[in-house]
Amino acid sequence: MNSGEPSLYQRYLPRRRSFEVGFWVFSYLASAIGNSITANMDVQRLQLGFTTWQPAVWEASSALMALLLVPVVAWFTRRRPLHLDNWQRMLPLHLLGSVAWSLLHVVGMVAIRKAVYASQGLHYEFSPWWWEFGYEYLKDMRSYAGIVLTIEGYRFILRRLQGEASLLDAPDDGAPLEPVERPERFLVRKLNREFLVAANDIEWLQASGNYVNLRVRGHDYPLRSTIAGIEAKLDPDRFARIQRSFIVNLDQVASIEPLETGDARVHMKDGANLPCSRTYRGGLRQRIATDA
Structure with a gap:
């Protein structure tokens, strides 16, 4: 990819x-x-x-x-x-x-x-x-x-x-290969190609209008969803909301920089700097410390 x-x-x-x-x-x-x-x-x-x-x-x-x-x-x-x-x-x-x-x-x-x-x-x-x-x-x-x-x-x-991402649909007959409520993979269509992206490979997500951009290995794949809708489908043990428009993969967080305003700046391992509001700052620091 x-x-x-x-x-x-x-x-x-x-x-x-x-x-x-x-x-x-x-x-x-x-x-x-x-x-x-x-x-x-x-x-x-x-x-x-x-x-x-x-x-x-x-x-x-x-x-x-x-x-x-x-x-x-x-x-x-x-x-x-x-x-x-x-x-x-x-x-x-x-x-x-x-x-x-x-x-x-x-x-x-x-x-x-x-x-x-x-x-x-x-x-x-x-x-x-x-x-x-x-x-x-x-x-x-x-x-x-x-x-x-x-x-x-x-x-x-x-x-x-x-490249545009979508959730995997449930099959017409039989049980789905993975939970539809909490998908392990996303289907990405790019021109005439289709491939699967593991949910755990998503580094962070950003709301953009009626889409949510999935950041995966330097690429953004828009998914037709609200940020709250996709948050409910992600593993809460691995992903955390840090701001109204951002969700991060906890494994991809490099450090958290406190700001004088009470907010924070989240430094990701891919080099991105994401905003973290004071509402989510305390919980994020606690979860990062617990995971560490």
Whole structure:
């Protein structure tokens, strides 16, 4: 499972943030330029009497506000991810999300347009507002759906490159080979490969939205679960909660560093430094001393 050569995912990680920001900036910049050109062509063809800068302001203000709202959608989809197995339950929430997104988008772009128009001694009209908002929402609903699908599709690809863990299912017939309530192994899917990871090989776990990342020999494998849900399935003699978002394998703890705040820093044998809240600090020190 550990080949000394860094995987495609590991090589991509240092460039991930630059790629993500660059993708959205380029997408909306290209959209604003392209739409401005076609809008000006329509203005000239229909002889509407607008100057060249006006369509450019319309498209640039819309693209700028949409770009600024992408992180909001990314945050919302982390809290309420949309997948094939939950889309019916999540769809109403995302419909409400599209309305909120459209309101923010419209308010922001109208404010920008009014400011630019005022600087030119003109007045930008957005009325009747209910009619104009309805028109904009029909477009924004599709834009919101496109952003959500792009983000979820991108995350799906990352999980496949990274490797995604799942609990072993109980067999259709007969008794399971190991306890389903407290599994000894996890199934990991990585691209077209499948392999088993022993629960005892997990060094630590970190909550990440609707997933929990299992840290195994320098690799993170996301598991669809809550931190409390997976904690209940791990061996309590071997694993301990150290913070709201972290669980550690006690055998992988190198040392505990007390902090002046009353919290602690847990140094793992793999070199990671994890936060330990004061709530769990005393119990962790006692368990480490007992195990030693």
